[in-house]
Amino acid sequence: MNAERDQQADWAWRVLDTPIGPLLLAATREGLALVGFHADERTTHRTLSRLRQAFGREPVPEIPHLATAADELTRYFDGGLRTFTVPLDWSLSSGTSGSSGSPGFNERVLRALATDVAYGTAVGYQDLADRVGEPGAARAVGAAMGSNPLPVVVPCHRVVASDGGIGGFGGGLETKRRLLALEGVLPQPLF
Template identity: 75%
Template sequence: MLDTPIGPLLLAGTDAGLALVVFHADDRARTRSLARLRGAFGTEPVASIPAVEAAAAELVAYFAGELRDFTVPLDWSLSSGFNERVLRELAARVPYGTVVGYQDLADRVGEPGAARAVGAAMGSNPLPVVVPCHRVVESGGGLGGFGGGLETKRQLLALEGVLPQPLF
């Protein structure tokens, strides 16, 4: 668990890297997420591994405004196919302080017309913040959806200087 300005995050990983970031990690969310991991990996999650410790340190620096690029290794086991292609493109080529449209991201992975599928890929993202699905917005300027809630998306975009900080 990591306390952050956007609420508690559950971080989980494997020897390969960070595998899961869960927003608003209350008891119910933790229980559900840990069950998902047990099912996916067939083992009990380990509380402290290097990837999780590295991710926690990087997230603390990110929220302090001191980190723009995550370098923690990622375990992509919870993503596959189109969703994984979209998420990898997002992680590699949509830098801090920028946004991309759903359709543009679909075009980037060679799937014109797949804007809605990109939205589904964002909803499936097991690594939010680190794989920055908050940077994907509607072409008309709307925020679009967000698994962590629109207020969380606003806070992350404000931290990165894309949106103004709330007045109160």
Template identity: 75%
Template sequence: MTYAEQDSGPATPPDAAARRDWAWGRLTTPIGPLLLAATREGLVQVVFHADERTTCGALARLEQFFGGPPLAEIPHLTTATAELTAYFAGELRSFTVPLDWSLSAGFNARVLHALADGVPYGSVVGYQDLADRVGEPGAARAVGAAMGSNPLPVVVPCHRVVASDGGIGGFGGGLETKRLLLALEGVLPAPLF
């Protein structure tokens, strides 16, 4: 069985006795509001289009996963907010905030780690190339599914993964969001209006 065939969903939530501290915030950006959540280990989730409904759903899932309600503040949340603000201002090309990978497991986690470590600002990679990088030739569709499950978009740059035919490919945050992120990084021309 290959890694691509194994279960690659999120990790198992901790039991109630293993409650983990976490906090969240919302950040206004040029691509719309983002919900950011962090634990003491690092940034754990970024959610696109964080309107009230989306935020409530995400917070309920995080509260269940981490075994309790959020705290008022976690230092990694402050760092992530500052770094994302600088990124959207064109002042940051590489994130240094620690990442908490607990919402990812299996093949998806392997692919997301390879993406985070190997596809720098201003560059793109094909789904098939990323599959090859993790030793799973022929798993381009599974890589696409891993991108769709990315709990840390923008910071773990799934917007930099494109179709091998030169097309932009899909994107969980919407194609217009992907275009805007790629334009910010100089991969695509900036939209005219």
């Protein structure tokens, strides 16, 4: 999380129960800022401490983008939503700004992923590096996926290894398999 935030930001959070487990959602007035996996009590407490530091203040009771995100994620998991429209706040992405103030590599990769890799499709790490004009950066794309503060909404689960393997995933490989199965990329598990 970016500790060098220029100013304090209003933010709110909630835990959403989903088929892949509880997700911690946090949003600012700019948009959805965080989707955190495995939001049990301990993980939630630890994440909220980091968010208080990152945003420089205590959370507020509600922010409209938070309700939008929860509704869209619920519809996604029910099979009724294929494209997220909730605005995104990229401030928690690591490596978001280059020296000129332009978006850094991680943000460019994550934005390309969010806009160019559709529901029900998958892309290789190298292909995504090529799409952002960095042809030798497949490993760096993997690092960008690992820094993604907005998984599911910014679909890093759709990035797979070029050898046909599933690749890695911060939410765990079983979660990645379940998300890809939900989108029809992989068959549904038998049990």
